Amino acid sequence: GQQVMQIPQYQHVQEGEDFTTYCNSSTTLSNIQWYKQRPGGHPVFLIQLVKSGEVKKQKRLTFQFGEAKKNSSLHITATQTTDVGTYFCAGPGETSGSRLTFGEGTQLTVNP
Amino acid sequence: ETGVTQSPTHLIKTRGQQVTLRCSSQSGHNTVSWYQQALGQGPQFIFQYYREEENGRGNFPPRFSGLQFPNYSSELNVNALELDDSALYLCASSLYRGEGEKLFFGSGTQLSVL
Numbered sequence: 001g002q003q004v005m006q007i008p009q010y011q012h013v014q015e016g017e018d019f020t021t022y023c024n025s026s027t028t029l030s031n032i033q034w035y036k037q038r039p040g041g042h043p044v045f046l047i048q049l050v051k052s053g054e055v056k057k058q059k060r061l062t063f064q065f066g067e068a069k070k071n072s073s074l075h076i077t078a079t080q081t082t083d084v085g086t087y088f089c090a091g092p093g094e095t096s097g098s099r100l101t102f103g104e105g106t107q108l109t110v111n112p
Numbered sequence: 113e114t115g116v117t118q119s120p121t122h123l124i125k126t127r128g129q130q131v132t133l134r135c136s137s138q139s140g141h142n143t144v145s146w147y148q149q150a151l152g153q154g155p156q157f158i159f160q161y162y163r164e165e166e167n168g169r170g171n172f173p174p175r176f177s178g179l180q181f182p183n184y185s186s187e188l189n190v191n192a193l194e195l196d197d198s199a200l201y202l203c204a205s206s207l208y209r210g211e212g213e214k215l216f217f218g219s220g221t222q223l224s225v226l
Contacts, residue, residue, distance in 0.1 A: 004154075043202070
């Protein structure tokens, strides 16, 4: 079945350093979504990418969708303590278009 | 805040018991999806309800069942609880488009099975 993999599993950075998490799917995706889950919280939608090679920015966050639509990345410039949390990528399931298959997430900790 | 509410927030059950979790979807949304999130893992799709019918199911046994009501709220029922059912159960509402709709998650129900 479809698999969505993320690396790294954990990332510890000093405040001000950059951070990148990578997402790879075993199948081509029609779109990819990114969610953030704060410790003890629930996933919150960040962005959706649809087009091959698409790049979107939200302040210090830059999201990319690969040309083959099988991989994606999230890059945070100059991390802040408010960036702490787990970042998940998610893609549509193979058999049901509106279900999402989530990656295992990258847990980001930021040392002040 | 997403407007998606779940109850209860925490629940402790013993093996073999049954549990019902509840979810009220965000105003204007007609679809509810349920996810199970084990500690340190990503959410796993259980099933989705649209127009009061099950509209897709993940790799979960039949003892996981659900309902959606005319007001689009939903219930998740789990029978014959097992220890491995201990997890955070997340409800997400959306406006059905067939693919790619943004999910709005509730705060979840933390279920512990002893």
